Amino acid sequence: MVNVLVQRKEGGWLCDVSVEQGDERSRHAVTVSAADAQRWGGGDQPAEVADLVRRSFEFLLEREPPGSILREFDLSVIQRYFPEYEARIKR
Numbered sequence: 001m002v003n004v005l006v007q008r009k010e011g012g013w014l015c016d017v018s019v020e021q022g023d024e025r026s027r028h029a030v031t032v033s034a035a036d037a038q039r040w041g042g043g044d045q046p047a048e049v050a051d052l053v054r055r056s057f058e059f060l061l062e063r064e065p066p067g068s069i070l071r072e073f074d075l076s077v078i079q080r081y082f083p084e085y086e087a088r089i090k091r
Helices: 034-041 046-061 075-081 085-089
Strands: 002-009 012-021 024-033 072-074
Touching: 002 046, 012 034, 012 046, 024 034, 024 046, 024 075, 034 046, 034 075, 046 075, 046 085, 072 075, 075 085
Parallel strands: 024 072
Antiparallel strands: 002 012, 012 024
16 A cells, blocks of 8 residues: 655655555655656646656555665656656656
């Protein structure tokens, strides 16, 4: 289960993400620029950003356990580790 709380910040969003998968729990701080929210999420509203981040974590959890996901990162770094991210996540 992935829960995302979004808070607007200058130039984009700060997301507090909590992940529960089996017995493993983790918490993450993810920044999303307004440009990335538009490019990958199709909009720059709180619900659209939360959906983008939730889908991004589902993408990551298909590839690694919650404990392996960085605790703090900018959403754009995912594509550096996983080149297929943009094609899979873009709306």
